[in-house]
Amino acid sequence: MQQSEHMVQGFKASAVKAGLKKDKGLDLALIFSERETAVAGVFTTNKVVAAPVILTREHTKNGRARAIIANAGNANACTGKAGFNDARRTAELVADRLGIGSDEVLVASTGVIGQPLNVDNIAQALPALVERLSPDGIPTAARAIMTTDSFAKISHFEGHAGGRPYRILGVAKGAGMIMPNMATMLCFIVSDIRIDSHDLNGVLSSSVETTFNRITVDGDTSTNDTVLVMANGMAGNTALTEADSKGFARGLETVMGELAQMIVRDGEGATKVIHMEIKGAYSASDALKAARTVGNSSLVKTACYGQDPNWGRIMAALGRADIVMDEEKVDIWVNDILIVSAGLGKGQEAEKKAAEIMVRKEYTITIDLHQGNFEDRIITCDLTHEYVSINASYRT
Amino acid sequence: MQQSEHMVQGFKASAVKAGLKKDKGLDLALIFSERETAVAGVFTTNKVVAAPVILTREHTKNGRARAIIANAGNANACTGKAGFNDARRTAELVADRLGIGSDEVLVASTGVIGQPLNVDNIAQALPALVERLSPDGIPTAARAIMTTDSFAKISHFEGHAGGRPYRILGVAKGAGMIMPNMATMLCFIVSDIRIDSHDLNGVLSSSVETTFNRITVDGDTSTNDTVLVMANGMAGNTALTEADSKGFARGLETVMGELAQMIVRDGEGATKVIHMEIKGAYSASDALKAARTVGNSSLVKTACYGQDPNWGRIMAALGRADIVMDEEKVDIWVNDILIVSAGLGKGQEAEKKAAEIMVRKEYTITIDLHQGNFEDRIITCDLTHEYVSINASYRT
DSSP states (O other), rough: OOOOOOOOTTEEEEOOOSSSTTTOOOOOEEEEEHHHHHEEEEOOOOOSSOHHHHHHHHHHSSEEEEEEEEEEEEEOSSHHHHHHHHHHHHHHHHHHHSSOOGGEEEEEEESSSSOOOHHHHHHHHHHHHHHHTTOOOOOHHHHHHHHHHSEEEEEEEEEEEEEEEEEEEEEEEOSHHHHHHHHOOOEEEEEOOOOOHHHHHHHHHHHHTTTTGOOOOOSSSSSSEEEEEEOOOOOOOOSSOHHHHHHHHHHHHHHHHHHHHHHHHTTTTTEEEEEEEEEESHHHHHHHHHHHHHHHHHHHHHHHTTTTOOHHHHHHHTTTTTOOOOOOGGGEEETEEEEEEEEEEHHHHHHHHHHHHHTEEEEEEEEEEOOOOOOEEEEEEOHHHHHHHHSSSOOO | OOOOTTOOOOEEEEEOSSSSSSTTTOOOEEEEEEEEEEEEEOOOOOSSSHHHHHHHHHHTSEEEEEEEEEEEOOOOOOOOOHHHHHHHHHHHHEEEEEEEEGEEEEEEEESSSSSSSHHHHHHHHHHHHTTTOOOOOOHHHHHHHHHHSOOOOOEEEEETTEEEEEEEEEEEEOOBOOSSSSOEEEEEEEOOOOOOHHHHHHHHHHHHHTTTBBOOSSSSSOOOEEEEEEEEEEEOSOOOOHHHHHHHHHHHHHHHHHHHHHHHHHHOOOOOOOEEEEEEEHHHHHHHHHHHHHHOOOOHHHHHHHHOOOOOHHHHHHHHHHHOGGGGOOEETTTTEEEETTTTOOOHHHHHHHHHHTTSSSSEEEEEOSSSHHHHHHHHHHHHHHHHHHSSSOOO
């Protein structure tokens, strides 16, 4: 069979309407591998951890898995022991249907917190879900995990390793509660590369650090964040050389980086993607703190919405970022337009040019602190009327 | 002369239009004491510090002062050496006019960051400003320091010390960039009590900690925050007994507490004041961290705007607050309605009652962590469409 770019050999996927979402759309997705896969996962750092995350963390510990069952509409978070039992029962139901072990099933949920998950709905929907499993089902699965997302997020990559071509295909959902150290973000990645789970874990961790942990929408961190990678080895490659490993890491980073950017672009109510680049920081930690503080400032984000190069707000955010800084050393650019030099504004002409750039949907704000050689970046979005509308009325 | 409640003996005040505000309203205020006063000040913790703050910090060091000159429309922040010279020149001009030392003049500014202060405008306006000094001028001065504030903030207190009655009268401006550890907040307090500046400093510091450092509007901290207290001793009281000192401290805390609440009530776009109370925290620092994290969460604040008891967002915010917590120990109330017990929702009936309370303009959310005996609180407001409108268009 000819493979489309949204297929990876040995993987099937499907989605159905299980009645968990208020809008009655697709809300239950299944991804299944014909063969056992190596698996690696990264999960929320929130101390309030959703039941499916607790379960899936357990199920990924041995590095092996076969399936991911994911629902939208209900986060199964803050649901206590009953919630954990619901997550476990979901895994068992899926395992029974697929004839695999329940510890080979990974469970993920997203949606409203604090309401019991209707597992009966899932049980009823399962026969159709398994029935519809298809090699080209991944895009449909991507649609089913959406909550306030406005578009499905898919990214793919093709590489060569051990003499064989392989693919990486990832889907994600994001939208709100997005902040470094993960988000209400689910990301599932499948690959046919042959790699052991220990190596897969290492590559995943470093890729998360440079991609999903460098985006922010609103500074809130969810209870359900989950990134899972499954690799089933069907590419048939021999053991990975160092160059192969690097190539795969680059591929994974590319896919995750693209998905991360899509999440910001689709941030709740966002109209703009802003790359917040910090240069010349005194330490790596200062660089990241500066990027996060400026990138999460409501005043900076509303100024971006207003297309106003209001650099005073950037300076004020830097000043409370708890970093080594001297006001009179700071330079700030909007793309290639220098608007602050040595802590002082470059005047109306520069700001006018910057304002013209800020009309665009995507641009970069670069801040050089001139304190050292460290740099970092955050991708953020603007704070808009629509963000408030979405979040004032999400449940009601 | 019969004193109104907005007068304190020995103090005069006035305000004029100096052309510093875009809307051409009152923008320059002067407060003057006939006699030398004891003075104490608390200033922004932002590392980017406005020129007037640098100057006024110097001028309060010897504990003596006579006058406060404050302008709105221009923050004189991020203006470099020229900005500092502008602040100093302002103090000198005022000193010359009033026939006092320039180090007895305290300067405060609020408004747009990064633009040169038009001191010539101030110089031209000074004769009229001094001319209009009047014992009942404080309310007018309160109006002149407003930026995006929608109402002038004034509070007063009357007490007895050393056998004599005394008064405390305070004015403040707030609105945006408000967050614990001060705000774009100016607060000037005058009293006729006789107290030495060392004691005044101590009382001021502790009162700031329980009032202005316990409010938040948007998590941003300004470069210009200033709280000044001047006491001119004209009440004629003898040295303060311990009881007198406590009484004065209570009075100052009352005035500052009222002003702080007014600032939240008038938070940019705010429609509701929410008292976020934390109980049962493991440590004092945990109690404050929890209050601040929940009180600053955009998702919690938009839920308040939407009058939605979306406690899952409160739990998620607690989970990222970096505190000792067990999800299954958390109780949450809206006023007296328990909506979360031992980490689990109390159901639709309770949420319906809570939603009815959340329609009000002011209510309390209480969170008991059941980890220890520490408690703290933050007063916050909701995040609204109007906040976005104000901040997307403030400069332009």
